[in-house]
Amino acid sequence: MEHVKNYLEANKDRFLDELFGLIRIPSISSLSEHKPDMLRAAEYWKEAILKAGADKAEVIPSNGNPVVYGEKMIDPKLPTVLVYGHYDVMPVDPIELWDSPPFEPEIRDGKIFARGADDDKGQAFMHAKAFELMVQTQSLPCNVKFMVEGEEEIGSPNLKQWCLDHKEMLHADIILVSDTSMIAQDIPSITTGLRGLAFMEVEVTGPNRDLHSGIFGGAVANPANVLAKMIAQLQDEKGRITIPGFYDDVLEISPEERAEMAKAPFNLEQYKKALDIDEVHGEDGFSSSERTGIRPSLDVNGIWGGYTGEGAKTVLPSKAHAKISMRLVPNQDHKKIARLFEDHFKAIAPPYVKVKVQELHGGQGYVSPITMTAYQAAELAYTDTFGKKPVPVRSGGSIPIISTFEEVLGIKSILMGFGLESDAIHSPNENYPVFNFYKGIETIVHFYQHFTNLSK
Amino acid sequence: MEHVKNYLEANKDRFLDELFGLIRIPSISSLSEHKPDMLRAAEYWKEAILKAGADKAEVIPSNGNPVVYGEKMIDPKLPTVLVYGHYDVMPVDPIELWDSPPFEPEIRDGKIFARGADDDKGQAFMHAKAFELMVQTQSLPCNVKFMVEGEEEIGSPNLKQWCLDHKEMLHADIILVSDTSMIAQDIPSITTGLRGLAFMEVEVTGPNRDLHSGIFGGAVANPANVLAKMIAQLQDEKGRITIPGFYDDVLEISPEERAEMAKAPFNLEQYKKALDIDEVHGEDGFSSSERTGIRPSLDVNGIWGGYTGEGAKTVLPSKAHAKISMRLVPNQDHKKIARLFEDHFKAIAPPYVKVKVQELHGGQGYVSPITMTAYQAAELAYTDTFGKKPVPVRSGGSIPIISTFEEVLGIKSILMGFGLESDAIHSPNENYPVFNFYKGIETIVHFYQHFTNLSK
Numbered sequence: 003m004e005h006v007k008n009y010l011e012a013n014k015d016r017f018l019d020e021l022f023g024l025i026r027i028p029s030i031s032s033l034s035e036h037k038p039d040m041l042r043a044a045e046y047w048k049e050a051i052l053k054a055g056a057d058k059a060e061v062i063p064s065n066g067n068p069v070v071y072g073e074k075m076i077d078p079k080l081p082t083v084l085v086y087g088h089y090d091v092m093p094v095d096p097i098e099l100w101d102s103p104p105f106e107p108e109i110r111d112g113k114i115f116a117r118g119a120d121d122d123k124g125q126a127f128m129h130a131k132a133f134e135l136m137v138q139t140q141s142l143p144c145n146v147k148f149m150v151e152g153e154e155e156i157g158s159p160n161l162k163q164w165c166l167d168h169k170e171m172l173h174a175d176i177i178l179v180s181d182t183s184m185i186a187q188d189i190p191s192i193t194t195g196l197r198g199l200a201f202m203e204v205e206v207t208g209p210n211r212d213l214h215s216g217i218f219g220g221a222v223a224n225p226a227n228v229l230a231k232m233i234a235q236l237q238d239e240k241g242r243i244t245i246p247g248f249y250d251d252v253l254e255i256s257p258e259e260r261a262e263m264a265k266a267p268f269n270l271e272q273y274k275k276a277l278d279i280d281e282v283h284g285e286d287g288f289s290s291s292e293r294t295g296i297r298p299s300l301d302v303n304g305i306w307g308g309y310t311g312e313g314a315k316t317v318l319p320s321k322a323h324a325k326i327s328m329r330l331v332p333n334q335d336h337k338k339i340a341r342l343f344e345d346h347f348k349a350i351a352p353p354y355v356k357v358k359v360q361e362l363h364g365g366q367g368y369v370s371p372i373t374m375t376a377y378q379a380a381e382l383a384y385t386d387t388f389g390k391k392p393v394p395v396r397s398g399g400s401i402p403i404i405s406t407f408e409e410v411l412g413i414k415s416i417l418m419g420f421g422l423e424s425d426a427i428h429s430p431n432e433n434y435p436v437f438n439f440y441k442g443i444e445t446i447v448h449f450y451q452h453f454t455n456l457s458k
Numbered sequence: 459m460e461h462v463k464n465y466l467e468a469n470k471d472r473f474l475d476e477l478f479g480l481i482r483i484p485s486i487s488s489l490s491e492h493k494p495d496m497l498r499a500a501e502y503w504k505e506a507i508l509k510a511g512a513d514k515a516e517v518i519p520s521n522g523n524p525v526v527y528g529e530k531m532i533d534p535k536l537p538t539v540l541v542y543g544h545y546d547v548m549p550v551d552p553i554e555l556w557d558s559p560p561f562e563p564e565i566r567d568g569k570i571f572a573r574g575a576d577d578d579k580g581q582a583f584m585h586a587k588a589f590e591l592m593v594q595t596q597s598l599p600c601n602v603k604f605m606v607e608g609e610e611e612i613g614s615p616n617l618k619q620w621c622l623d624h625k626e627m628l629h630a631d632i633i634l635v636s637d638t639s640m641i642a643q644d645i646p647s648i649t650t651g652l653r654g655l656a657f658m659e660v661e662v663t664g665p666n667r668d669l670h671s672g673i674f675g676g677a678v679a680n681p682a683n684v685l686a687k688m689i690a691q692l693q694d695e696k697g698r699i700t701i702p703g704f705y706d707d708v709l710e711i712s713p714e715e716r717a718e719m720a721k722a723p724f725n726l727e728q729y730k731k732a733l734d735i736d737e738v739h740g741e742d743g744f745s746s747s748e749r750t751g752i753r754p755s756l757d758v759n760g761i762w763g764g765y766t767g768e769g770a771k772t773v774l775p776s777k778a779h780a781k782i783s784m785r786l787v788p789n790q791d792h793k794k795i796a797r798l799f800e801d802h803f804k805a806i807a808p809p810y811v812k813v814k815v816q817e818l819h820g821g822q823g824y825v826s827p828i829t830m831t832a833y834q835a836a837e838l839a840y841t842d843t844f845g846k847k848p849v850p851v852r853s854g855g856s857i858p859i860i861s862t863f864e865e866v867l868g869i870k871s872i873l874m875g876f877g878l879e880s881d882a883i884h885s886p887n888e889n890y891p892v893f894n895f896y897k898g899i900e901t902i903v904h905f906y907q908h909f910t911n912l913s914k
Contacts, residue, residue: 299676
């Protein structure tokens with residue numbers, strides 16, 4: 003496929019420039035002041051799809067941020083690939099840890115540094131450019147649809163309804179997604195499993211106002227101390243989550259399958275060194291890969307209460323808060339887990355505080371069987387472009403909407419992610435190697451060809 | 459003493475106006491951007507003392523914010539009262555909970571609402587006005603000195619050295635302080651004991667950057683979860699602090715003395731209702747008054763880590779922090795306790811995190827014997843103006859500098875505080891009843907008279 007390389011080479015600078023234009027729009031979905039940026043990012047995508055060669059593209063309203071839809075139907079008898087991506091990004095705090103402004107993309111050491119460079123502007127935009135390449139070189143082998151949403155980072159709260167409302171329009175044979183990572187630039191991999199997510203916020207209230215910690219300290223329960231104690235109780239000494247019923251639906255993986263998974267390359271010393279930690283920590287009896295791949299987890303994503311400014315303030319706070327999320331394995335139901343969490347958190351609250359529990363968002367886990375046509379086509383595509391067969395891996399991350407697609411549209415997804423763990427998504431200095439951007443475009447083009455051939 | 463009431467009546471509006479002028483200066487000592495306000499507040503005090511009739515008053519530099527000093531020496535053979543107060547105030551967060559701007563004093567329901575209305579602008583300013591009253595009515599019975607500092611709310615880190623440098627100048631028979639509270643407007647009380655304070659800040663570091671909680675959650679220790687667990691371990695199920703050696707120097711109070719203290723009025727139902735809590739909580743085996751009066755305590759004054767903004771961010775934070783203070787009883791040494799805390803906190807840190815411990819400030823506890831002349835003079839003064847004998851009480855609060863005065867200057871303090879628990883000091887909507895302001899001025903004038911008489 004010489005035309006692929008040639009077109010890429012001839013247009014590579016423009017491809018990056020166009021991606022940078024998208025990145026410069028600070029489309030942070032969780033902060034309401036960025037509402038206008040969401041629309042700008044959606045319009046940018048619409049124009050990009052149209053210019054690439056779509057028959058039509060539009061920004062379609064949802065109950066939240068709008069969804070960009072576009073399509074090129076060349077023959078109804080040919081297979082249809084529905085590309086899914088998102089134009090929204092995570093917040094940038096703590097901003098002071100960024101080495102360059104998060105919305106001014108900059109290339110250093112062969113990597114694009116910016117919020118969204120990988121997740122998911124860089125990865126999703128590869129599809130716009132792969133599509134352009136195929137259209138412009140007259141090599142598009144099948145029908146293509148695009149669905150690019152603006153609420154993935156807040157749990158896609160409105161996309162399910164939007165899919166229900168546009169079910170006919172979205173008809174396709176496979177959903178193609180680049181929003182995951184691969185093991186290394188020389189070890190391609192395909193994500194075959196995702197964890198589900200139950201994201202909660204809790205509030206613990208003690209006295210009705212902030213008190214002087216001298217005058218009241220010791221006599222009135224401090225909600226920050228109580229919250230700490232309640233969080234501590236959520237996990238036992240073996241790293242297991244103590245919520246009653248939490249593990250009921252967790253499928254145990256057979257020793258044989260665990261042995262197979264253990265063959266994936268993993269260097270514990272390198273892992274610890276990269277994170278600058280002396281020891282890893284997790285559930286007893288499981289390896290690090292298993293702890294994120296096949297086991298659920300519970301993390302405090304944020305905690306706050308009392309005086310957190312410079313210096314000392316001897317306050318006994320009225321309230322303390324935490325954002326707590328649980329990553330779930332595919333057979334766990336996030337709604338059930340959220341309910342179990344709420345019941346348990348209220349049950350362990352001592353009588354001297356009041357507790358509020360709120361579910362911020364959630365999503366089910368997902369498994370992508372390696373026997374499906376799209377997986378086999380992807381395997382061939384990576385083999386073409388990377389020179390080796392990709393490894394199937396279960397990721398610890400969640401893309402809650404993927405299981406919703408299966409439920410609502412009845413379509414499976416193939417997760418061709420080209421990110422790296424070192425891309426620092428959701429963190430300061432998020433980045434995406436330029437190599438992966440171009441390699442991804444190339445691999446995607448190969449996928450379309452193989453998928454069309456294997457579907458015949 | 460008819461002249462006292464007459465002068466008060468004739469000048470009461472001006473007294474409030476002058477206090478409001480002081481309150482309007484946002485002299486928050488813990489926030490460095492308020493440095494210029496510290497100087498303005500000090501100058502305001504200097505002018506107030508001079509106008510009231512001092513022989514001299516000046517703003518004297520210290521290694522931190524300056525100290526206002528003033529004096530009127532009428533006869534070296536007469537006793538000398540050294541008035542201590544502070545012109546700095548606490549921060550105002552959370553600002554959204556204030557019903558009126560914190561630095562625009564407003565009278566509602568007979569109370570002055572503003573940051574510093576009580577602590578310590580309102581209370582300290584009573585002394586300026588009592589002094590003016592005595593000078594202007596030719597009734598000042600003894601010598602007076604003023605020392606008004608600007609770093610009390612951050613633990614008076616530079617006043618000890620300043621006192622050492624000005625020891626001769628500060629020579630006096632008693633230090634007179636209004637920076638505590640009394641039981642109620644119809645139950646006057648004098649604070650005879652103060653708790654000490656060890657104020658610490660801790661930082662727990664896990665991975666070297668914020669991580670994606672899906673990709674790493676369950677495999678890498680989360681410093682916010684670890685911090686919660688460590689804080690939970692600092693107190694046991696009986697509400698006792700678990701730091702080894704922590705109680706070694708706590709003096710046990712005899713059953714007889716506890717029985718005597720139990721006679722002070724305390725209504726548990728009212729206390730709970732005022733704070734809107736269903737139950738109180740503290741160390742087993744002690745009453746609420748004992749828990750703050752004669753027992754040490756440990757409180758989280760602030761906790762923060764991860765994403766604390768609007769919505770959800772699935773981050774596994776790199777760091778989590780807490781400000782933790784311990785209130786100490788008089789025989790405990792704050793430096794020793796800070797060391798014990800640091801050793802223990804580091805000892806309980808699991809190997810998968812790194813821990814930093816810093817002492818922000820500290821101070822010793824203090825006991826004011828009820829047998830001293832100044833106590834007896836104060837007792838007579840309250841009896842004159844309130845019509846009943848004041849109750850001696852041990853406060854849970856700390857004024858670390860009081861024990862330093864005794865150590866450095868060899869002078870005892872008498873704590874004539876006119877605040878109320880409902881004044882919400884250090885909290886939103888701090889207030890000070892106008893009644894207490896005027897009644898305090900009157901009582902202070904009576905104190906000077908009795909103290910001079912009893913000292914003869």
